[in-house]
Amino acid sequence: MVAPKFILRFDDVTPEMAWSRFDPFDELSMDQDLPLLVGVVPNCLDQTLVVEPARDAFWDAVRGWVDRGWSIAQHGYTHQYVTQHPGLLRLGSKSELAGLSYDEQFAKLQAGKKILQEQGVWQPVFMAPSHSFDEATLRALADLDFKYLTDGSGVYPYKFGGLTAVPQLFATPVHFGFGVYSICLHVNTLSEAEIDGIIGFVKKNRSRFISFAEAASVEAPVPGIAMAMRFLTSTPLRAMRRMRG
Numbered sequence: 001m002v003a004p005k006f007i008l009r010f011d012d013v014t015p016e017m018a019w020s021r022f023d024p025f026d027e028l029s030m031d032q033d034l035p036l037l038v039g040v041v042p043n044c045l046d047q048t049l050v051v052e053p054a055r056d057a058f059w060d061a062v063r064g065w066v067d068r069g070w071s072i073a074q075h076g077y078t079h080q081y082v083t084q085h086p087g088l089l090r091l092g093s094k095s096e097l098a099g100l101s102y103d104e105q106f107a108k109l110q111a112g113k114k115i116l117q118e119q120g121v122w123q124p125v126f127m128a129p130s131h132s133f134d135e136a137t138l139r140a141l142a143d144l145d146f147k148y149l150t151d152g153s154g155v156y157p158y159k160f161g162g163l164t165a166v167p168q169l170f171a172t173p174v175h176f177g178f179g180v181y182s183i184c185l186h187v188n189t190l191s192e193a194e195i196d197g198i199i200g201f202v203k204k205n206r207s208r209f210i211s212f213a214e215a216a217s218v219e220a221p222v223p224g225i226a227m228a229m230r231f232l233t234s235t236p237l238r239a240m241r242r243m244r245g
Contacts, residue, residue, distance in 0.1 A: 002221055004175040005210050008202070009037040009150060009168065009182045011075060011127065014044040015058040018051045021187040021195060028199050029068070035211040037150060037182070038065065039075030039127035042112035046079040051188045059119045066121050071212035073127035073150055077112035087132035089151065089234075095132035106140040113144055124148060125212065131168070138163060148216055154230035155179025156220040166215050169233060173201050179229065180215045 008025065029036050040062060041049070055061065066072060076096045085099030086092060097105050109126075116122035124147040128137070131151050138161030141149070152158070152165035156179055159165070168182040175181050185198065202209060220226040 002178050004178055004208060005180050005215065005218070006173060006175075006205070006208055007037055007166070007180070007182045007210065007212055007215050008034070008198075009039070009127075009184050009212075011039045011129075011184060011186050012049050012079070012188060013038045013040045013062075013075065014049050014079075015054040015056075016044070016050045016052060018188045018190075019055055020052060021190050024195055024199060025185075025187070028202060029070075032202060032206050032209075034202065034206070034209055035069040035071065036065070037071045037073060037125075037212040038062075039073045039150070040116065040121070041075045041077075041079045042115040043078050049079060049188065059121070062119065062121045066123075069211065071125055072116070072121050072123045073125040073148075073212075074109070074112050074116055074122070074146075075127045076129040077108040079129050081130070085132065085134065087128070087130075087134055087137075089131050089133075089153070091131045094130055096129045097137050098132045098134040100136070102136040102140060105136050106143065109137075109140050109144055109146075125150060126163075127151070135161065148212075150182060150212070152230070153234040154226055155181065155233070156226040156229065157216055157218060158226055158230065164216050166212065167230075167233075173198075173205075176229075178221075180210075180218050182215070 081094040083095045083099035084093050085095045087098040126146050127150045142162040149163045149165040152167040154167045157166050168184050171184045
């Protein structure tokens with residue numbers, strides 16, 4: 001695969017998110033037969049994610065997404081930041097998990113997984129709040145049978161602590177002309193213009209959009225290019241995230 005491919009990734013999916021901004025993407029998914037990647041917070045206690053009235057049938061909606069082929073990532077546990085650890089990617093200064101002991105992290109991740117399993121929506125995909133995780137996180141995830149991580153630098157999937165990492169660089173359809181790009185969207189803060197722009201891009205470039213499962217299996221066409229792109233994108237990625245705050 002040489003031409004760039006894209007995934008639509010949504011963070012902070014909760015019962016009280018900005019549904020009025022998310023629903024257009026749900027409609028886009030149905031209209032374009034486009035599977036999305038959504039990061040579901042199992043037990044959201046982060047009050048900053050309370051944006052609109054709760055959707056009572058939240059878990060029914062998530063199960064419906066699963067039936068439509070969407071990928072469900074466990075987005076932390078409660079989404080509460082308890083440390084100032086930057087994590088392995090060093091993209092920020094707050095974390096729900098990084099810096100805690102293995103046992104503490106395992107307990108949180110296990111509790112979150114149990115909730116998703118009870119709702120019939122758990123999949124072996126993890127999405128770290130604020131992109132922050134450490135070695136203990138990766139060990140705990142592997143021990144809990146997670147297989148995939150939606151994070152990291154570069155433009156091709158790679159092994160990261162026993163998991164397959166599908167990189168995430170940008171929040172817009174920026175690309176280098178090759179590779180796989182996870183467009184990271186936070187619907188709670190998207191403007192109408194941003195929503196219209198993303199939807200318009202998808203409609204014009206539908207053939208370039210793939211599922212998360214497809215993205216996880218993409219291989220670099222040239223030996224060594226995956227590692228080279230990880231090196232070349234890691235420092236600029238940290239700089240951009242620091243500028244965004």
